[in-house]
Every structure is written in structure tokens, then in C-alpha cells.
Amino acid sequence: MENTSPAAAAPTRSLAMPLRATPKDDAEPVPTLIDVRNLDFYYGAKQALFDINIEIPDRRVTAFIGPSGCGKSTLLRCLNRMNDLIDGTAVKRGAIKIRDIDIYGPSVDPIELRKRVGMVFQKSNPFPKSIYENIIYGLRIQGVKSKTKLDEVVEKSLRGAALWDEVKDRLHESGLGLSGGQQQRLCIARTIAVEPEVILMDEPCSALDPIATAKVEELIHELKKQFTIIIVTHSMQQAARCSDRTAFFYMGKLIEFDATHNIFMNPKNPQTEAYVSGRFG
Amino acid sequence: MTALPHSFAPRRGFQRRCESTIAWVFRAATYAILLSGVFVIGNICLKGLPAVTNSFRSLEQFPYVTNTFLFEAPESLYVFEQDGVKREMGDKEYRSYREAETARATAEGRPVPEFKAASYVYAAGGIWPCIVGTVLLVLGAMTIALLLGVSSAIFLSEYARDSVFVRFIRLAILNLAGVPSIVFGLFGFAMFVLFFDWNVSLMAGWFTLAFMVLPVVITASEEALKAVPKGFREGSLALGATKWQTIRKNVLPYALPGILTSSILGIARVAGETAPIMFTAAYVVRDKLPWEVSKFGDFFFQGVMALPYHIYVVSSKIPQNEYTQGVQYGTAFVFLGLVALIAGSSILLRNKLRGRYQW
Numbered sequence: 001m002e003n004t005s006p007a008a009a010a011p012t013r014s015l016a017m018p019l020r021a022t023p024k025d026d027a028e029p030v031p032t033l034i035d036v037r038n039l040d041f042y043y044g045a046k047q048a049l050f051d052i053n054i055e056i057p058d059r060r061v062t063a064f065i066g067p068s069g070c071g072k073s074t075l076l077r078c079l080n081r082m083n084d085l086i087d088g089t090a091v092k093r094g095a096i097k098i099r100d101i102d103i104y105g106p107s108v109d110p111i112e113l114r115k116r117v118g119m120v121f122q123k124s125n126p127f128p129k130s131i132y133e134n135i136i137y138g139l140r141i142q143g144v145k146s147k148t149k150l151d152e153v154v155e156k157s158l159r160g161a162a163l164w165d166e167v168k169d170r171l172h173e174s175g176l177g178l179s180g181g182q183q184q185r186l187c188i189a190r191t192i193a194v195e196p197e198v199i200l201m202d203e204p205c206s207a208l209d210p211i212a213t214a215k216v217e218e219l220i221h222e223l224k225k226q227f228t229i230i231i232v233t234h235s236m237q238q239a240a241r242c243s244d245r246t247a248f249f250y251m252g253k254l255i256e257f258d259a260t261h262n263i264f265m266n267p268k269n270p271q272t273e274a275y276v277s278g279r280f281g
Numbered sequence: 282m283t284a285l286p287h288s289f290a291p292r293r294g295f296q297r298r299c300e301s302t303i304a305w306v307f308r309a310a311t312y313a314i315l316l317s318g319v320f321v322i323g324n325i326c327l328k329g330l331p332a333v334t335n336s337f338r339s340l341e342q343f344p345y346v347t348n349t350f351l352f353e354a355p356e357s358l359y360v361f362e363q364d365g366v367k368r369e370m371g372d373k374e375y376r377s378y379r380e381a382e383t384a385r386a387t388a389e390g391r392p393v394p395e396f397k398a399a400s401y402v403y404a405a406g407g408i409w410p411c412i413v414g415t416v417l418l419v420l421g422a423m424t425i426a427l428l429l430g431v432s433s434a435i436f437l438s439e440y441a442r443d444s445v446f447v448r449f450i451r452l453a454i455l456n457l458a459g460v461p462s463i464v465f466g467l468f469g470f471a472m473f474v475l476f477f478d479w480n481v482s483l484m485a486g487w488f489t490l491a492f493m494v495l496p497v498v499i500t501a502s503e504e505a506l507k508a509v510p511k512g513f514r515e516g517s518l519a520l521g522a523t524k525w526q527t528i529r530k531n532v533l534p535y536a537l538p539g540i541l542t543s544s545i546l547g548i549a550r551v552a553g554e555t556a557p558i559m560f561t562a563a564y565v566v567r568d569k570l571p572w573e574v575s576k577f578g579d580f581f582f583q584g585v586m587a588l589p590y591h592i593y594v595v596s597s598k599i600p601q602n603e604y605t606q607g608v609q610y611g612t613a614f615v616f617l618g619l620v621a622l623i624a625g626s627s628i629l630l631r632n633k634l635r636g637r638y639q640w
């Protein structure tokens with residue numbers, strides 16, 4: 001077998017952070033935050049997820065990889081019940097527990113859930129409001145009025161999203177006037193402003209150039225100190241660079257879930273191996 | 282075949298000639314439409330403008346100038362000859378003139394002169410009550426149509442799940458748009474005037490007009506709501522907003538310019554309809570202005586005069602003569618102006634709102 005490890009052959013390696021697919025996280029056991037058990041998910045009559053079992057560690061970055069249509073976004077959107085908004089969707093079997101609470105249980109309010117489980121979308125979607133208003137949107141709807149508190153949150157979130165220095169003089173200009181990468185970081189800032197526990201990112205860099213991507217990846221590295229991050233990506237390099245765990249999906253099934261290092265360096269499943277080495281998908 | 286000078290040289294032939302002919306056919310059709318539009322509007326302006334411009338009168342006190350055509354009620358015109366001079370007077374003027382003449386004659390001990398004048402209804406005075414009535418009808422109908430229409434558009438596009446029932450509603454709304462205005466008029470008459478017992482009144486007119494414009498408002502609002510990117514909704518919901526918070530803060534504001542423009546234009550159009558108001562809200566003549574009511578509640582249950590109905594009355598319900606023409610064209614001219622004003626302000630409003638929310 002020739003050099004099939006994409007991590008070793010990563011072409012964009014020099015652009016972003018050094019490759020970090022080291023097994024350091026395996027040293028200490030990490031508590032589980034999200035526990036998905038035997039999940040079967042349906043779009044109407046069409047089953048999209050088959051018997052998913054995955055334990056997502058607290059304050060780590062977990063990457064979901066897999067070919068298009070394999071159900072990465074679907075699982076991600078199950079985690080904050082965004083799928084509820086689509087007609088005919090249903091979790092037919094299994095459960096998702098966050099801190100031992102079944103989020104599909106009858107006592108769970110999806111609104112409250114989404115305050116704790118934030119989401120950053122593939123297509124950056126800043127609202128056509130000022131940068132300031134974008135950040136405080138989540139707090140506004142929670143009824144926070146105090147100007148000092150809001151100002152504080154705006155600065156903190158923008159700093160948290162590594163955007164403060166770039167926009168501090170134009171907080172009251174439209175968020176749409178920012179560059180694509182800045183817009184995506186604005187969306188991240190908006191998400192962390194409501195202080196969630198989990199941030200779900202669905203291909204957050206797919207529309208960004210390598211430099212903006214590197215910035216977001218750096219940011220993810222910072223954010224994992226505070227937040228549990230799940231990132232869907234099509235870039236193997238990205239998964240290798242910024243995640244601690246990687247889950248490989250294929251045709252609605254979870255094929256392999258392990259430390260990122262293991263997935264890329266010595267995958268157990270031949271399908272995983274084929275995928276990460278770029279032989280299919 | 283004649284040899285071509287080079288390979289890119291034009292090749293003449295039947296198809297080429299067709300090309301330019303077809304372009305010209307389309308162009309001619311457009312110009313014909315333009316021409317007839319210019320002719321109709323120009324005609325109304327030319328003949329209607331004098332009614333307005335010839336009616337400026339100076340006043341003793343502020344604002345020192347008035348326009349009898351715009352700001353007075355319609356009157357009968359009296360035409361008579363006196364001392365070999367032909368004179369035309371409105372009703373009020375003619376009455377005071379008669380009194381003055383009679384008084385002078387008795388003071389001088391002369392026999393009271395005989396007054397012989399030809400009278401022409403509605404040919405003097407102005408159309409102020411009609412302007413007021415139309416503006417009131419438009420405002421009220423617009424409010425009702427927007428409240429009802431936008432609510433139902435929000436329901437259909439944001440809340441309702443796709444079902445047979447919802448599809449049926451949409452179909453019904455589409456069909457409603459094709460119902461002739463006279464049918465709406467009769468419906469309003471049966472429903473609001475008779476069944477609800479509102480009589481011929483502003484309320485009945487408002488609701489009839491509102492129902493007539495509802496299809497436009499709902500369709501336009503739904504389209505405007507659909508045009509708001511899905512990402513704004515998802516982004517808002519993902520931050521823990523409820524559905525209504527999302528709609529109110531992050532969908533409706535962006536859809537508003539579109540909703541308002543189409544709706545206002547729709548209203549301006551139906552406000553020009555005679556049929557829906559002629560059984561429900563319009564009086565041929567009414568002496569009192571709408572705000573001259575004894576108690577507030579009466580305001581909603583009074584009939585009003587309205588521009589389109591007035592045009593209808595003065596052009597088909599009264600004997601025609603050289604004096605009525607001025608009123609007909611004058612009223613049409615003012616009406617066009619009013620509609621242009623509404624349309625213009627709605628476009629201004631849209632541009633202002635658009636500038637604020639652009640994505």
C-alpha cells in the first residue's frame with residue numbers, strides 16, 4: 001500500500017495550523033455530554049439514519065465526515081431538534097440524551113434546547129441588521145434590556161469569535177457588509193452570545209477561502225475550551241486539523257467513531273480507510 | 282449563391298428578415314399600448330385640468346386662496362340672462378343673489394323681478410365630499426385588508442403544513458381574485474348592508490373593498506414572505522427564538538416593503554371600482570361631511586360620496602349638457618391624481634423600507 005494517509009499528504013497543511021491529530025485526548029477519559037442511542041430517523045417514509053450510537057465528549061471537537069447524503073447534517077440537526085421544522089420527520093426509535101435528559105422527551109421544550117445547543121450554518125446567515133443587533137438577537141428575544149449587559153456581551157462574543165478588532169469601529173453598520181469569513185465568524189459570535197453548551201457547525205467553512213477557513217479553525221480551537229463543538233466537514237484536512245474525535249458516516253449509518261488520530265492513521269474499518277484515503281466518496 | 286466576402290459576413294435571407302420584422306411587431310404592440318395610454322390620460326388631463334385651474338378663488342382670511350372645485354360640495358348650476366349678460370352661478374351664490382336683488386327691489390319700491398334660470402344639477406361647486414369619502418374608504422379598506430390578509434398570509438406560509446385543506450384555501454383565494462367586482466358589490470350588500478344591518482355605510486364599504494382586495498394582499502404577502510431567505514428563520518430559531526418571535530423580528534420586517542407596495546397598489550386599484558361601493562357605501566349626494574356626526578359611533582355607519590361613484594353619477598345619471606362635461610373630466614382628473622399620489626407614496630415607502638433591510 002502506498003502513502004494513502006491524507007493527513008500526511010494534506011496539501012493545505014502549511015496554510016493553517018499544524019496537523020494535530022495526536023492521540024493526546026485518549027490519555028484521560030472524557031465525560032460524555034451527548035449520548036445517542038439506537039437512533040432511527042425518518043424523513044416521511046424515507047429512513048435517513050440507521051441505528052446510530054455515538055457518545056460525544058464534553059468540551060471536545062467532534063467531526064462528522066462522510067460522503068454527501070450520508071446523514072451528517074441530519075444527525076446534527078437532530079441534536080437541536082431543527083428537524084422538527086421539517087414536515088413528516090420523526091425519530092422512530094432510540095433516544096438522544098444530553099446530560100442524561102432525553103431531548104425528544106415530552107418534558108423538553110425545543111426552544112429551551114436550542115438556547116443550549118447553538119448552530120452555525122453552512123451558508124453564513126447574518127441577519128440584515130447591524131453587527132450589534134446581530135449579536136444581541138438571542139438576548140433580545142430572551143428579554144434582556146440592560147444596555148450595559150448587552151454592550152458587554154457584544155464585546156465578549158466578538159472577542160470570543162476573534163472578530164472584535166476587525167469590527168469594533170463599525171458595530172452599527174450592517175452585518176451584511178462584512179466579508180464572507182467575517183460573516184461566518186459573526187454567526188459564530190451570535191451563537192456564543194447566548195452561551196450555549198454545544199455549538200453545532202454544519203460545514204462552516206465550505207464557502208470560505210483558505211485564509212478565512214484557517215481563522216475559523218483557529219477559533220474552533222479556542223472555543224473548545226468552553227464549548228462542546230460538533231463540526232460537519234467535507235475536508236479531511238479540516239477534520240484532521242481541528243477535531244479530537246471523528247465519526248465516519250456512510251449511507252445513514254455510523255461506520256466508525258474514534259479519536260481523530262486513529263481514524264486517519266489506522267482506521268479499523270476498510271470503508272473508513274477507503275474514504276479517508278480518498279478512494280471513494 | 283453569391284460568394285461572401287468573408288466567413289462572418291451577414292447572410293441575407295428569409296429568416297433574417299423575419300427576425301427584424303418580429304422585433305418590430307413587438308415594438309409596435311408596445312408603442313400602441315403606450316399611445317393609447319397617453320391618449321386616455323392626456324385627454325382626461327386636458328379636459329379635466331381647467332375644472333381645477335379655473336376654480337381658484339381668493340379668500341379674505343388664511344389661507345387666502347381656495348379651490349372651489351377641490352374643496353367645496355357639488356351644487357346645481359344656474360344659468361340665466363340679466364341685462365343682456367349671460368351669468369352662471371352656483372346654488373348658494375344664486376340664492377344670495379336672488380335675496381339681494383329682491384331686497385334691493387323692495388327697497389327701491391320696484392316689483393320683485395322674475396327669476397328665470399336654467400338649472401343643471403352637479404354642474405357647479407366641487408367634489409370635496411367625494412375626495413374625503415374616497416380617502417376614507419381607501420384608508421379603512423387598506424387597514425382591514427392588511428390586517429386580515431397579512432395574518433392569513435403568515436398562517437399560510439409560516440404555520441400551515443402542506444395539506445389538501447391548505448391547497449384548497451389557496452385555490453379559493455386565487456379564484457376570489459377572478460370574481461367580478463359587481464359580484465363583490467352584491468355580496469357586500471347582502472352580507473354587510475342587509476345581514477349585519479350596517480346599512481349603506483363606511484363599514485360596509487370598507488369590508489366589501491377589503492374582501493375584494495384580499496386575494497391581492499394575501500398573494501403578495503405570501504410571495505414577500507417566501508422571498509425572505511430560509512436562513513434568517515433557521516438562524517433565528519437556532520438561537521432559541523419562538524416561531525412568532527422569529528416571524529415578528531426576523532421575517533416580517535424584511536417582507537414588509539413588498540407587502541405594503543403590492544397591497545397599497547391593489548387598494549388604489551379597487552378604490553377606483555364603482556360596483557363594490559355603489560350598493561354598500563356610496564351616496565349620490567350627501568350634505569354633511571363624514572366628520573360632522575353627532576356621536577363617534579355614527580362615523581362608521583354613514584354613507585359617503587366617492588369619486589368613482591360620482592363620475593358614474595355625473596356621466597350617466599343626470600341629463601348631459603355642456604356644463605356637466607367639465608365636472609366629469611375634472612372628477613376623473615382629480616381621481617387619477619389621487620391614485621397617482623397613493624401609488625407614488627407607496628413606492629416611496631417601499632424604497633425607504635428597502636434601504637433599511639437589504640440582503
Ligand SMILES: Nc1ncnc2c1ncn2[C@@H]1O[C@H](COP(=O)(O)OP(=O)(O)OP(=O)(O)O)[C@@H](O)[C@H]1O
Binds near residue numbers: 046069070071
Ligand atoms: N428535508 C428532507 N426531506 C427528505 N429527505 C431529506 C431531507 N433532507 C435530507 N434528506 C435526505 O436524507 C439523507 C441525508 O441527508 P443529509 O442532508 O443529512 O446528508 P449530508 O450528509 O449532510 O450530505 P451533505 O454532505 O451533502 O450535506 C439524504 O439521502 C437526503 O436526501
Ligand SMILES: [Mg+2]
Binds near residue numbers: 072073074
Ligand atoms: Mg449536509
